[in-house]
Amino acid sequence: MTMGANSRRPVLPSLLAEAGAQAARLEQVLWRARRLAETVAQGQRRQRKRGQGENFRQFRLYQAGEASSSIDWRRSSRDDEFYIRDKEHEIAQTVYLMPDLSASMHYCSRQALCSKEERALLWLFMLAEFFVKSGERVAVPGLLPPGLGRNAAEKLAAALLEYKSYPQTSGIKADFAAVGSKAHCIIISDFLDKVEDWERIFALLAEKGAHIGLIIIADPAETDFPFSGDTVFCDPESGEEVYFGQVQTMAAAYREIYQQQRQSLARQAAAFGGTLLEDETNAPLQNRIEKLERFLQRD
Template identity: 25%
Template sequence: MNKQPSQSNAGIKVSLDELLALSAQVRGSSLAEVRRSAAARTGLHASRWRGRGVDFRESRIYQAGDDIRHMDWRVTARSGRPHTKLFEEEREHGLLLMVDFNAGMRFGTRTRFKSVQAARTASLLAWMASASGDRVGAIGFGGGIRNEVKPNGGRRGVLQVLRALRDWDHAAGTENESLASALERARRLLRPGTRLILISDGFSADDEAWPVLARCASRNELGCVLISDPLEHAPPPPGRYALSSQGSRRTLDFADKNLRSRWPKPFDAMRERVRSEFTRLGARVVEVSTDADARRAILPFTQRVLGPRDSSA
């Protein structure tokens, strides 16, 4: 049995009780469609894709290769030109959360570690997706974690994800995994209509990740939550600070003006790179600091983006 973190570990280790309590924060909130979509019904969402489905959408001129079984004989007779029917294909929506457990996520100077804020953010998104009637799953990567929870519906699906987040956080070690490797695993779980949201500080992103991400974007909606710590945005007060990482130790003198001016630049560049790659593929990107209100930060995921037909209405 996994024990909950003690009070002294608050903000350092993921607490299942805290993740469960976050359900109260999302009452009345649900994840919105990124792309234009017709009304949802009983957990099913009308997709932007056109194909054989249950809802007739429109008729158009017959084209070579169209299924003869979908001929619209009434319009054909009325117009004198062959027409075929198009249908709105329905797809069951789901949410797949990719949560980074690489060693760099176990760091924080304000309120909590990045790893804890990542788990809290994932939990909020899972509760919101469940409120939308969506199935929820998760993939953990980094820290030796190569596990997954296949998307499942209802409260049961959310609870499976929350328990996994707690267990993965407690078991994570120092072994790193690249984003490209994790995305290849995610692709095997993705189904049409499933949304993929990465929750990471971005340091796992490698050049090989972007072609894989583009292949995911060709069939699925994407989102990204960049977790950061205030120390990555601005240097600490002037002074000498001892830092240790994976057995090595060094001292930095933050009284040095050159160091202070250079300090945020590599962090800013890394976040901008990840942001630009996701944005280029039409994905929403939000940033959540370790001391931020995660629910407020992810509100863009609850706001629907209108497509051409919606905006002209």
């Protein structure tokens, strides 16, 4: 059928309404992200008290065998660890944020406060604000090149609304090849793809000398498996449906497989020097701030 001018008119109001709803949702997420970014920044300032221009990546933990003369005793005196000033990181670094906005991230159970996608966006905007305010360059491959500058979160939100070709199929499909040498790469995903696929991504990033950070977002139903009776499960990306009767009898086996997958992912990430932060959508993101501060210090 040939689409004429008249056939497009009924579609426009629904498209405009959808765009307005998306913009309103992003505006709410942005407001929360800015508040959280400031909370994290305040926590970093309280912990560091290092002086102008210093950031959390300018120091790393002392390794056995290194010269004791390289220890920064002033920094080390504030903790129970020995720290070395990492001169490589005294200039602005590029932080690549890799959000997974695929169909599986749309999931939101009754136990959750929001969908995994909304939590991923909150992490994305908050981290963009935080890193830019810390003097770093931020990039989202496939969406925005390194830079951003002021109002980083707003620019990201506008780009997401306008740039329809951002990968929607799977977090594993992101443009990891675009990550620069010796940069910092933070992947925000539910990491439900095969661990072997992620291992290849970690190896690619490690070859570039990139520092790898994983923010693992899970819905409580994915970790607890609260289902019972006759249940139909649908793959949000392929549309495939699977029916199970008395599904509660599978709960123990499911949890064991789920934990094995998570442990395998953690081992593979650690093998390439990666750090992890786990987040469930049944708790406010504010509850993860302390963990985030430790995550940033290790990354």
